Amino acid sequence: MESLFYTIKDEAGRIDKVLTQVFDAYSRSQIQSWLKESLVSVNQEPVKANYKVKEHDDITIQIPEVKELELIAEDIPLDIIYEDDDVIVINKPQGMVVHPSAGHPNGTLVNALLYHCKDLSAINDVIRPGIVHRIDKDTSGLLMVAKNDQAHLFLSDQLKERKALRKYVALVHGEIPHDKGTIEAPIGRSKENRQKQAVVADGKPALTHFEVLERFNDFTLIECQLETGRTHQIRVHLNYIGYPIAGDPMYGPRKTLKGNGQFLHAKTIGFEHPTTHELLTFSSDIPEVFAVELKKLREMN
Structure with missing residues (x-):
């Protein structure tokens, strides 16, 4: 146990x-x-x-010992931005877990995908069919899903070679004084809390670029672009430089803006199509709870 x-x-x-x-x-x-x-x-x-x-x-x-998870197709609505025989691009809502785990055996994106389409890549283990990359439960936004193994390998290679485009919008505590910046700091499991990630000397290389979009009193709206995809990367990096994401229950202040978790949205994703080799780019709007808080901050400025 x-x-x-x-x-x-x-x-x-x-x-x-x-x-x-x-x-x-x-x-x-x-x-x-x-x-x-x-x-x-x-x-x-x-x-x-x-x-x-x-x-x-x-x-x-x-x-207790984890019972073997049984994948069940569930009729859960999906916000599908793009779909063909190889790839699906999903706009994941805040609060949805990407794949089943001991704490979340159902109601996940994978459960919804299994209901929507019968064919998903089998590169990962049985509980993560089609999942090329993940975003956190309380992070909203775009992710790509592979329908077959060939597409999965092709898309994974783009992530490994840092060729895929991934841009996020984040609302952070504090007013960042400079317009652009790059955070290059290795990330690994925290030595103090094994459930968290942290910047640690023996961590894996991690690189995040950011650009300021708008400043408010005590808050800054930024766009982040990932070159690597470490667990909780943006959340850890921004906390590391002293500008934690608003609403982040793990890396930010306890009391913050009203929301359903961190104000972090995977806004843009771009990749080369595995079959046509066309360069595809997709974007999605921030969720309503994010937009409402931005409006309030603008009115207070």
């Missing part, structure tokens, strides 16, 4: 809510289930979901 450990710092509130923020790979319902089964202890004593955490509480979660 695997165990997770965490010591409360500045977090406050019910333990089920706090743990969902700290361990965002697991859903709140999954955390609550473990609490009911007395698998969550605080200072070596089991607690219930309504327990209010205190500073320096030592939390242990005993994760």
Whole structure:
């Protein structure tokens, strides 16, 4: 049985809510289930979901053996930007997980894709058919999905060779003084919290370019372009330089703008088509909750 450990710092509130923020790979319902089964202890004593955490509480979660996941096609609406025999470009909503995991066995993008089309590439393991790259659960926006193995390999090579175009829009805390910048800092698992990524000396190379789009009082709207695709890359890099993404429950301040997670949107994606070799570029609008907060900031400026 695997165990997770965490010591409360500045977090406050019910333990089920706090743990969902700290361990965002697991859903709140999954955390609550473990609490009911007395698998969550605080200072070596089991607690219930309504327990209010205190500073320096030592939390242990005993994760039961994972049952083999069964992929089920689910009739979940998809915002399809483009589709042909090789590729699908999806505009993923904020809050949707890309593929099933122990904390999210269903309701994912993969479950929806399986209902929409019967053919997806099998390059990855069985729970990630067609998935060439991922974006975080609470990041909205575009990602490409491969319908066959040949397309998958072709698209993956473009990502590895840094030929694919990936641009994001992010709203960050603070006013960035310079108009453009590049963050080059290696990313790996955090030594302090194994659920987080961080800039670490022995991490994998990571490169993010950014450009300021608009400045507000205490906030900046920027466009980020990825050259590498490390886990949580933009979130980690922006926090590293002192401008964390607004609404980010893992890398940003606890209390921030009203939203459903980090204000980060995968706005543009571009790639060479695996069969026609045409250069394709697609863009999508930021979600409504993002647009509403931007409007408020503009009115306050």
